[in-house]
Amino acid sequence: MIDKILSILKCPFCGTAFKNVKILRKNPSKEGIYGIIKCNCDEFPIVEDIFYLKKDDLLSNRKIVENIKKQKKDKAVWNSLAFTSKRHKILIFTIFVLQKYLNIILDYKFVLRLFSIIGPSRSWFKYLSNRESLGDPQHSLDVMEKSTPAKPGVIIDVGYGLGDFQRMLAKNKIYFNRYIGIDKNFFSLLTSQIFHKPKDAILVCCDVNFGLPIKSKEADFVLFLDSYWQMHKKKLLIDEAARVLKQNGKLMIINMYKTNKHNYYYGYGLNTNLLKSFLSTNFKKIKIIINILLSKDRDTYSLVAQKK
Numbered sequence: 611m612i613d614k615i616l617s618i619l620k621c622p623f624c625g626t627a628f629k630n631v632k633i634l635r636k637n638p639s640k641e642g643i644y645g646i647i648k649c650n651c652d653e654f655p656i657v658e659d660i661f662y663l664k665k666d667d668l669l670s671n672r673k674i675v676e677n678i679k680k681q682k683k684d685k686a687v688w689n690s691l692a693f694t695s696k697r698h699k700i701l702i703f704t705i706f707v708l709q710k711y712l713n714i715i716l717d718y719k720f721v722l723r724l725f726s727i728i729g730p731s732r733s734w735f736k737y738l739s740n741r742e743s744l745g746d747p748q749h750s751l752d753v754m755e756k757s758t759p760a761k762p763g764v765i766i767d768v769g770y771g772l773g774d775f776q777r778m779l780a781k782n783k784i785y786f787n788r789y790i791g792i793d794k795n796f797f798s799l800l801t802s803q804i805f806h807k808p809k810d811a812i813l814v815c816c817d818v819n820f821g822l823p824i825k826s827k828e829a830d831f832v833l834f835l836d837s838y839w840q841m842h843k844k845k846l847l848i849d850e851a852a853r854v855l856k857q858n859g860k861l862m863i864i865n866m867y868k869t870n871k872h873n874y875y876y877g878y879g880l881n882t883n884l885l886k887s888f889l890s891t892n893f894k895k896i897k898i899i900i901n902i903l904l905s906k907d908r909d910t911y912s913l914v915a916q917k918k
Contacts, residue, residue: 612645615661615812618764618790621649622663622816622823628654634678640710642803644683646675657683657690660799663816663823668692687800690815694797695730702797706804718805738772751778763830764788766854768818768847769837771795773802776811786810790829792818819843822850829854836865840877845888852892855917861893863913882911894918 616628626649633645633656642659655662655674665671670692677686687706691699705721708714719739726735763786767775770791779786789811793799796815802808816823819842832851834841841847851861867879880888882898889896893915900911 612643612656616647618788618825618828619661619663619812619814619823620825621651621654622818622820623665624649624651625821626650627825634681634683641683644678644686646678655686655690657686657796658800658803659813660690660796660803661812661814661816661823662690662796663814664794666693690796691800694795697728697730698725698797701725701728702801702804706800709804721801721805751775751782751784764790764828765831765833766790766792766822766824766829767833767835768792768822769834769840770802770811770813771798771835771837773806773808773811775833775835776808777806788812790814790824792816792822794818818847818850821846822854824854826853827856830856830859832859832861834863838863839865839867839879842877844880844885848885848888849892852917857917859917861889861913861915861917866911866913868911882913885913889915892918 612631612633616631620627628647628649630648631645632647633643643656644658645656647654647656647661652665652671653675654664654671655678657674657678662671662674670689674686674689677683677689684707688699688703691703694702701724705716708716722735722739726732726739765786765788767789770776770793773791776789776791779789789808791799791802791808791811792814794815794817799813799815803813814823832855834847838844838847848861855861863885866885868881886896886898895914895916897914898911899913
């Protein structure tokens, strides 16, 4: 299983394939896979089935690797949450421990509401707890079905979050060969693992501003669901989407801003003409969809394009 996953992943920093895989023995009823993978530039951990492909000034990947080498799995989870706010970190780790050792499972919606109360990022958790009713995943599904009548095949979900779109596909009995969920926030991926255990997904924690950790021509579909506006290297990511897509594969961007509505730290918008210019080299059949039904804000739009 791990070998099949690694056959499509690559290091986002040096671009080489992963090798020298070491997987720890596990209790499949209580925990996910823990292990270590190595490329030409560094070692990276696998924590609770999540591939942690990040480097930072704190050398968090190396600390987590050392934890795994010492069989300190829970400490590896704790250190993987290094960039999560203290209150969120303590709460999600407590929920993780309660489920793992005492089989106590809290209600998912209750936990999201709890996060929205204790803060920080209250508005974000309030949005997540109501996301399905807001229509974003359903809108994405509608766009996918209209643009891709055949089976989606390999899907790359950039900004996977809590896995709302993958669950929407399952709910509507839309099947795929492989689903790769990418998010830079380990907290979100761990929360998805705790409450949903997405068995059919490959979850990767990385900063895509360094590039997508996927080998070339592996994907049939690349999705940015309410995430592309948050990316800073927008032209790079369009080029990366083109690189990983097969010929005639589809790119879908849901909820993009025409204007610079947000400060640069959180993300920024692009007008449709500039985004089309990014796409012109590698994509065809570019379609802009104004999100009038999703939002009264006409500065918000979605886009579908096909790889040449």
